[in-house]
Amino acid sequence: MASDYNDVLQKLCHHLKQFTGPDAEITPETDLINQLAIDSVKLLNLIMEIEDEFDISVPINALADVQTVHELATLIHQIRTANK
Amino acid sequence: MTSTINLEGKTLSSTIAKLNAPLTQAFDPRLLNESPIAITPTPTHNTQTQRLADFETLTAALEYAAVGTAGYNFYDARGNLRSVLPYQALRQNARNSAQRLLSIGLTSGDRVAIIADTTPEFVELFFACRFAGLIPFAMPVPVNLGSHAVYVQQLRGMLEAGQASAAVANVDYINFLEEAAEGSQQLRWVGTPEQLGKFPVPDVALPPNHPDEIAYLQFTSGSTRVPRGVIITERALMSNLQGIVRHGLEIHAGDRCASWLPFYHDMGLVGMVMAPMVAQVSVDYLATRDFAIRPLQWLRLISRNRATVAFSQPFGLKLCTLRVRDSDLEDLDLSSWRAAGVGAEMIRPDTLRNFAEKFAPAGFDARAFLPCYGLAESTLAVTFSQVGQGFQSLRVDAGTLVDRKMAIRLQADGRKYSEFVNCGRALPEHTVKVVDDAGQLLPDLRVGSVLVQGSSIMTGYFNNPEDTRKTLQPGNWLDTGDLGFLFDGDLYVTGRRTDVIIVNGRNIRAQDIEELAEQQPEVRTREASAFGITDANDATTIVLVIECRLTSVTDRQSLTSRLQRLVYMAFGVNCLVELVPPHTLPRTSSGKLSRFAARQGFIQRTNLTDQLSAESGDI
Numbered sequence: 001m002a003s004d005y006n007d008v009l010q011k012l013c014h015h016l017k018q019f020t021g022p023d024a025e026i027t028p029e030t031d032l033i034n035q036l037a038i039d040s041v042k043l044l045n046l047i048m049e050i051e052d053e054f055d056i057s058v059p060i061n062a063l064a065d066v067q068t069v070h071e072l073a074t075l076i077h078q079i080r081t082a083n084k
Numbered sequence: 085m086t087s088t089i090n091l092e093g094k095t096l097s098s099t100i101a102k103l104n105a106p107l108t109q110a111f112d113p114r115l116l117n118e119s120p121i122a123i124t125p126t127p128t129h130n131t132q133t134q135r136l137a138d139f140e141t142l143t144a145a146l147e148y149a150a151v152g153t154a155g156y157n158f159y160d161a162r163g164n165l166r167s168v169l170p171y172q173a174l175r176q177n178a179r180n181s182a183q184r185l186l187s188i189g190l191t192s193g194d195r196v197a198i199i200a201d202t203t204p205e206f207v208e209l210f211f212a213c214r215f216a217g218l219i220p221f222a223m224p225v226p227v228n229l230g231s232h233a234v235y236v237q238q239l240r241g242m243l244e245a246g247q248a249s250a251a252v253a254n255v256d257y258i259n260f261l262e263e264a265a266e267g268s269q270q271l272r273w274v275g276t277p278e279q280l281g282k283f284p285v286p287d288v289a290l291p292p293n294h295p296d297e298i299a300y301l302q303f304t305s306g307s308t309r310v311p312r313g314v315i316i317t318e319r320a321l322m323s324n325l326q327g328i329v330r331h332g333l334e335i336h337a338g339d340r341c342a343s344w345l346p347f348y349h350d351m352g353l354v355g356m357v358m359a360p361m362v363a364q365v366s367v368d369y370l371a372t373r374d375f376a377i378r379p380l381q382w383l384r385l386i387s388r389n390r391a392t393v394a395f396s397q398p399f400g401l402k403l404c405t406l407r408v409r410d411s412d413l414e415d416l417d418l419s420s421w422r423a424a425g426v427g428a429e430m431i432r433p434d435t436l437r438n439f440a441e442k443f444a445p446a447g448f449d450a451r452a453f454l455p456c457y458g459l460a461e462s463t464l465a466v467t468f469s470q471v472g473q474g475f476q477s478l479r480v481d482a483g484t485l486v487d488r489k490m491a492i493r494l495q496a497d498g499r500k501y502s503e504f505v506n507c508g509r510a511l512p513e514h515t516v517k518v519v520d521d522a523g524q525l526l527p528d529l530r531v532g533s534v535l536v537q538g539s540s541i542m543t544g545y546f547n548n549p550e551d552t553r554k555t556l557q558p559g560n561w562l563d564t565g566d567l568g569f570l571f572d573g574d575l576y577v578t579g580r581r582t583d584v585i586i587v588n589g590r591n592i593r594a595q596d597i598e599e600l601a602e603q604q605p606e607v608r609t610r611e612a613s614a615f616g617i618t619d620a621n622d623a624t625t626i627v628l629v630i631e632c633r634l635t636s637v638t639d640r641q642s643l644t645s646r647l648q649r650l651v652y653m654a655f656g657v658n659c660l661v662e663l664v665p666p667h668t669l670p671r672t673s674s675g676k677l678s679r680f681a682a683r684q685g686f687i688q689r690t691n692l693t694d695q696l697s698a699e700s701g702d703i
Contacts, residue, residue, distance in 0.1 A: 032229055033652045034645050043229060043656075044403075048377045057161065060225065060373045061256045067230035 008054070008080070009073040015049050016069065028070035056080055125389065126155035126170050126366040128340045136335060137326040137362040141293040141318045143214050145362040150175035154366040156357075158204060161374040163381050163388075169204040171361060174211060181212035182290055184283040185250070188273050192217035195246045195301065199223045199239075199253035199261060200347035202371040205277040207347075207357060209252055214299065215290045221246050221301035221313060222348040225257060227373075228656035232260070239264035241311045243271065246301055246546060252277060295319040301546050302350050302460040304591070313546035314460045321358070324463035324540035327511030328355065329363045332456065332468035333393060333423050341367040342391035344375030344382045344400070351428050354464040355395055365393075379404045380412050383446070387416045395425035398432060399589030401439045408442070419447035423471055427456040429586050430577055431505040432622050433477045450474050457507035457575055461555065461562055463540040467516060467575045469508030476506040478576060489531040491569050491576070504568075504576040514538030516575050517561075518568060526569075531578055534568045535561045583679070585616035587624045587657045594679055597659070600650050601630060606643050613669050613682035614659075626651065626659040629682055631666045662686065 013026045019036040020026065032038050038046065047058050056079045066072050132152035139145040155170030169177075185196070196213050200206050200222035213220035223242050226235040243251060243264060250273040253261040258276050265274045293299075299321045301313035329335040341360045345352030352372075360367045368385050375382050383404065386394055396404075426436065440450040451474040458465040469475065480491040482500040494501045510516045518532040519525055526532045541562050544552035555563050565584060568577040585592045597614035601607050611631040618624045628647060634640050644661045651659045670681035 031649075034649050037658050038229065044376050051377070059256060060227065061260070063229050064226040064232040064235055064260070065230070 004080070005073065005077045008077045009069070011053055012050070012069065012073050012076065015046060015053065026069060028068065028073065030069045031067060032069065032072065033067060050076060054080055056083060123165055123168055125157040125165055125168060125368065127153055128338060128366055128390065130154045130337070130364050130366075132364060134335075134337055134364055137322065137329045137359075139322060139362060140295050141214075142299060142321060142358065142362070143211070143293055145322075146171060146175050146178070146211060149361050149364045152364050154360075154364050156204065156207060157366065157368045158202065159368060159370050159381070159385060161371070161378065161381065163384055167204050169207065171364070174204075174208060177208045178211035179215050179290060180285045181208055181280060182215035182218075183285050183288050184280055185212055185216045185218060186288050187283055187286045188250070190216065190218055190249055190272070193219060193298070194249040195219045195221060197221055197223055197239075197243055197246060197248040197251040199225060199257045200353075201225055201254055201256070202344075202347055202369050203254065205254060209277060209280075210300075210353075210357075214293060217291070217293065217297070219298050219300060221248070221303060222353060223303070224346070224348045225373075226260065228653060231653050231656070234654045236260055236263045238311070242303055242313070243268060245311050245548070246303070246313045250274070252280065293318055295322070298543070302353070303348075304460050312548055312551055315543040315546050316463050316540075317543060320463050320540045320542065321354070322362075323513060323538075324354065324465055324511070325359050325362045327514070327540070328359045328465050328468075331511055332465055332471070333359075333425075333454075334471050335363045335365060335393075339363075339365050339392045340389060341365060342370075342382065342385045342389065342394045343367060344370045344372055345395060345397075346372045349428070350458075350460040350464045351395060351397070355425070360393075375400070376403065378407075380408045383408065383416055383418065383443070386421055387418055387446075390420040392420055393423045393425070394421060395427065397428045397589040398426060398435045399429065401426065402435055405435075405438045405442045413443070413446045416443070416446035418443055419449065421448065421452050423454050424448075424452040425454045425456055426475075427458060427465075427507075429589050429591075430579065431455050431475075431507075433475070433503050433505055434622070436475050436505070455505050455507050457566075457577055459564055459566075461542045461564070462514075462536055462538070463542070465511060465540075466514060466536050466538075466564075467508045467510050469506055469574075476574075477503050478506065478571065479503045485531065485578070491529040491531060491571070491578075502578070504578055506571075507575045507577055509573050509575070510536070510538065511540075514540070516570065518570055523557075528571050529569050531567055531569045533581070534564045534566045534575065534577065536564060537561050585614070585624065585626055587616065587626060587655075590655070590657075592626070592655050592657070596654070597626065597628060597651060600654060601628060601647055604643065604646065606632065606634060606639075610677055611666070611669070613677050613679055615679045615683040615686075617683065617687070626655075626657055627662065627683070627686055628659050629662045629664055629669060629686055631669055632663040633666060634663070662689075 016026050054076055062075055066075055130152045149171035157165060158167040160166045196218050198206055198209050198220055210220045223239055247270050251261055251265055251271055255276055262274060265271050295318045297318055299316050299318045303311050303313050341356060343356035345356050347353050368389050370382050370385060436453055451472055453475040454471055455469045455475050456465060457467045479494040479501045481494055482502045484490050484492045485502055515537045517525060517535050519535055520532045537560055557563055565581050566577050567579045568575055583594050585594055594614040598612040601612035602609050607630055613629045616624045616626055640663055647661050648659055670678050
């Protein structure tokens with residue numbers, strides 16, 4: 001299970017790189033809003049990429065409780081686990 | 085749920101299937117058991133004689149539409165038909181729900197708040213309220229990252245401002261609603277449509293509605309603290325709907341609508357739920373969320389079902405232009421689309437040109453563009469341009485526009501100009517005028533405040549006489565808050581007064597942002613000013629200027645990032661925070677902050693003048 005989460009986290013960080021410089025470090029604690037400045041349009045792109053990458057559908061209501069990279073990775077992991 | 089065909093029984097957003105499977109791979113075995121039965125959408129060609137909104141009330145219109153074969157169709161993110169709700173089934177389900185609502189102790193005129201996801205259940209409940217003589221109002225779904233707390237606060241504000249007696253949300257949103265309803269003295273029932281459906285249907289009479297009763301409340305903007313509920317009567321609603329279907333769209337047999345517009349916005353609810361029904365036209369829906377992520381699905385719906393009427397904000401058209409790949413165009417045939425309504429925010433000609441250019445190879449005809457202007461305070465529509473003529477625009481000298489508030493048509497090339505889209509003329513029984521700051525009527529081509537008078541103007545803001553007085557002027561002239569000019573009887577909107585900032589198609593009240601700032605311990609009242617700046621690429625950024633006494637770099641940084649986070653969580657947009665010394669912000673003689681002057685000051689300090697688009701959006 002933990003390795004699944006780590007896999008999700010790694011892939012997610014790869015997608016998040018587009019919002020930062022190539023050298024910036026993204027950690028689980030990175031704040032999506034403050035540190036990566038993801039506005040609503042970037043968010044749509046990110047969700048589309050996540051859905052394509054992980055073969056899931058992200059319910060919009062769940063995003064209301066997501067602020068950090070860790071929280072987003074956990075959400076993706078949960079959706080994937082529930083689908084299996 | 086007697087005759088609704090509903091494959092999933094649940095809501096769309098909780099059951100959106102795997103999105104990355106292209107339509108051509110529909111035989112993916114994982115997907116097969118999700119759509120076991122082939123269902124067909126309601127037909128475009130109806131069996132009954134078309135009547136164009138000549139009804140006294142919304143329920144009378146539904147009684148008539150229920151005799152025919154048209155209705156609403158709900159599609160999922162992959163473009164599969166999920167539920168079909170013929171008007172006949174809608175009428176029956178809504179009447180049953182109406183009796184259930186009355187059985188839980190609600191009485192005529194009580195308000196019912198409904199979180200408006202794009203589902204058959206929302207539409208049924210909305211009409212159930214009307215059959216029961218109750219006043220429904222739609223509440224938004226949460227859309228921003230980390231917005232939980234702010235969203236709950238927003239719901240609470242609406243429940244209180246609308247003094248709701250009952251509130252309904254589907255399983256996806258019920259926890260937010262229950263949180264918002266905690267401690268409410270007014271609410272008598274909070275639950276899901278499924279819970280309501282478990283009540284027995286009592287045999288109570290449903291008397292017809294009267295044209296003078298309130299049809300619904302429409303909440304405006306994503307306001308956090310003081311949401312305002314626009315009161316619309318049946319008479320105003322039916323007048324506007326008649327104007328839309330007869331004069332605006334010239335609806336006729338063979339028309340079909342396709343929409344992704346949210347049901348909690350006036351353009352979605354009045355324009356794409358009610359207007360098609362009162363003309364017995366079928367509609368195909370895509371949830372807003374699904375459109376936003378994959379705009380191509382909306383165009384595919386239009387193409388596949390041969391839709392003729394589909395509306396969007398300019399921002400939605402931009403999303404299509406930006407996000408649809410050229411390789412997707414081959415499968416699209418948009419030639420059936422005869423009325424591409426555009427409204428709800430200022431229309432930039434380039435947005436339309438870029439869209440037309442991108443989708444011309446897919447058969448899109450630029451003559452379909454139908455710019456229009458309206459606002460919830462006038463039910464929905466005020467002006468329409470001529471259907472089938474495409475969009476017209478006027479290029480005016482940018483300097484004169486800003487300095488003298490005059491639109492002078494461009495005589496020579498090379499001068500800096502602003503181009504404005506012709507929004508057409510007022511619907512029958514409506515008048516538009518443009519006035520100066522003193523309320524004096526202005527002649528053609530002079531920029532001022534846009535005022536509207538007519539049969540679809542709101543009665544006022546619910547339980548808010550103060551704002552009603554400010555907005556409805558003597559003679560029942562509605563102050564729209566927009567700036568513009570008239571030319572040959574047509575309206576050109578040039579900007580918004582500085583109290584509203586439009587970012588990515590969303591109206592954000594400057595006051596709400598300032599109040600958010602003033603709630604911070606470091607910020608005093610009247611020491612925050614918010615406004616928008618729009619660059620040459622038409623991208624608007626919110627700027628928040630704060631008079632700040634903090635000296636430590638860490639403290640200043642902490643305040644700045646906290647403010648950015650709060651603004652993001654409340655409105656889903658990034659903002660630029662500038663901390664300035666006390667007494668920097670310009671004030672009027674009465675001590676009020678002037679957002680216009682604050683904006684001018686900011687532009688000067690940052691040397692941005694040349695990069696910003698010329699706009700007259702200030703007075």
